[in-house]
Amino acid sequence: xxxxxxKYVDEYRDVDTCLSIAEKIREISTKPLNIMExxxxxxxxxxxxxIQKLVGDNINLLSGPGCPVCVTAIKDIDKAIALSQIEDxxxxxxxxxxxxxxxxxxxxxxxxxxxxxxTVYSASDALKLAKEEPLKKVxxxxxxxxxxxxxxxxxxLQAYKENIDNFSxxxxxxxxPQALGAVLSDESCIIDALICPGHVTTITGTDMYEFIVKDLxxxxxxxxxxxxxxxxxxxxxxxxxxxxxxxLLNAYERxxxxxxxxxxxxxxxxxxxxxxxxxRGCGIVPDSGLGIKDKYEKFDADKIFDINVPxxxxxxxxxxxxxxxxxxxxxxCTLFKTACTPMNPQGACMVSSEGTCAAWYKYGE
Amino acid sequence: xxxxxxxxxxxxxxxxxxxxxxxxTKEVGLDLIDDPKVGEYLLIHAGYAIQKVDxxxxxxxxxxxxxxxxxxxxx
Numbered sequence: 001x002x003x004x005x006x007k008y009v010d011e012y013r014d015v016d017t018c019l020s021i022a023e024k025i026r027e028i029s030t031k032p033l034n035i036m037e038x039x040x041x042x043x044x045x046x047x048x049x050x051i052q053k054l055v056g057d058n059i060n061l062l063s064g065p066g067c068p069v070c071v072t073a074i075k076d077i078d079k080a081i082a083l084s085q086i087e088d089x090x091x092x093x094x095x096x097x098x099x100x101x102x103x104x105x106x107x108x109x110x111x112x113x114x115x116x117x118x119t120v121y122s123a124s125d126a127l128k129l130a131k132e133e134p135l136k137k138v139x140x141x142x143x144x145x146x147x148x149x150x151x152x153x154x155x156x157l158q159a160y161k162e163n164i165d166n167f168s169x170x171x172x173x174x175x176x177p178q179a180l181g182a183v184l185s186d187e188s189c190i191i192d193a194l195i196c197p198g199h200v201t202t203i204t205g206t207d208m209y210e211f212i213v214k215d216l217x218x219x220x221x222x223x224x225x226x227x228x229x230x231x232x233x234x235x236x237x238x239x240x241x242x243x244x245x246x247x248l249l250n251a252y253e254r255x256x257x258x259x260x261x262x263x264x265x266x267x268x269x270x271x272x273x274x275x276x277x278x279x280r281g282c283g284i285v286p287d288s289g290l291g292i293k294d295k296y297e298k299f300d301a302d303k304i305f306d307i308n309v310p311x312x313x314x315x316x317x318x319x320x321x322x323x324x325x326x327x328x329x330x331x332x333c334t335l336f337k338t339a340c341t342p343m344n345p346q347g348a349c350m351v352s353s354e355g356t357c358a359a360w361y362k363y364g365e
Numbered sequence: 366x367x368x369x370x371x372x373x374x375x376x377x378x379x380x381x382x383x384x385x386x387x388x389x390t391k392e393v394g395l396d397l398i399d400d401p402k403v404g405e406y407l408l409i410h411a412g413y414a415i416q417k418v419d420x421x422x423x424x425x426x427x428x429x430x431x432x433x434x435x436x437x438x439x440x
Binding site for chain 2: 006009011012017021040066067068069094096123124125143144145150154157158197198199202225228232254261263264267353354
């Protein structure tokens with residue numbers, strides 16, 4: 001079978017180019033450098049492509065709070081699962097959420113018990129289902145950062161235009177800058193530079209990282225997700241680190257512009273407003289979540305349904321929170337590869353397809 | 366979860382585009398981008414196009430890397 005070339009993907013996977021950039025990084029790197037890859041997609045690509053081993057011992061790559069499923073607080077997961085228990089409700093969710101453990105159960109278990117829980121690719125699929133099932137209440141579990149939130153805002157706007165009254169969203173969306181500020185301002189933080197999320201920044205633009213460079217003296221480089229992209233970003237970061245010149249850099253020019261996607265930002269801001277959000281690993285971070293504005297409150301599952309969950313409880317041995325702040329690595333956890341495996345995950349970082357523990361388990365340390 | 370992949374527009378009907386992604390055809394929403402045209406490449410995420418791929422930048426990056434890193438001459 002002939003492998004089909006994917007334009008703008010395969011050329012950024014060229015092995016010779018990767019090895020050449022890695023050699024250059026090792027040549028210019030003279031001192032320890034701790035780089036946090038913020039996005040879970042970057043974590044998977046780094047592990048899958050063996051990038052940590054390629055770049056040499058001076059460079060230490062640490063994962064950050066950029067896996068939306070992983071940073072969703074357990075109380076919010078309990079709340080989402082509680083919605084599935086309401087009569088005539090159909091839950092629609094991205095696949096990653098299905099196996100995430102709440103305090104007592106998961107969506108997968110609730111589904112096995114007969115609740116109507118469906119995996120969808122897009123919020124628009126959930127809206128389509130609502131039109132097909134007018135007697136049911138379709139609730140979309142909205143997770144994700146600035147990349148995903150505009151797509152869900154677009155679905156809400158569509159529902160508003162078409163006056164669909166059995167579609168709603170539980171908005172658990174989060175925004176990046178505030179959480180990064182919280183992680184990097186922590187006294188114990190050892191991060192020298194950030195590889196910034198390519199597709200979040202496609203929407204937001206690069207300007208949102210300026211405060212990190214100027215106020216905290218930490219370089220930020222936006223990167224794509226292929227190995228050439230990531231190695232180029234690490235090269236650019238290392239070059240500036242060796243010169244002691246923190247800088248705002250963009251290694252993903254083919255889709256990331258300084259101003260971002262202005263139309264998508266407009267739609268996001270039309271539908272959502274900043275609210276405080278609870279992050280696994282960081283706690284409550286002011287204005288780091290996206291709530292649905294009053295104009296669209298008929299689509300806000302939080303307002304439509306009376307959802308009360310008892311006190312939520314995390315597995316006390318799970319260190320997902322520390323891993324999401326770059327403070328620890330999966331092999332620091334006593335549960336990793338013992339009680340916690342992809343078949344029997346104890347924490348969100350092992351469940352999500354881009355969780356740090358899942359990446360380490362799948363591709364090795 | 367922020368994973369996105371570039372696909373080529375092969376047809377546009379109102380606010381929906383037919384996209385070719387590695388041999389697979391898929392419909393995506395165009396609500397989040399301005400002025401899409403058949404033949405352009407779009408970055409697709411969760412059923413919507415979230416940006417156009419800047420073909421000149423993409424080509425420049427590859428040419429630049431080939432020149433700077435592999436010792437070939439840049440254009």
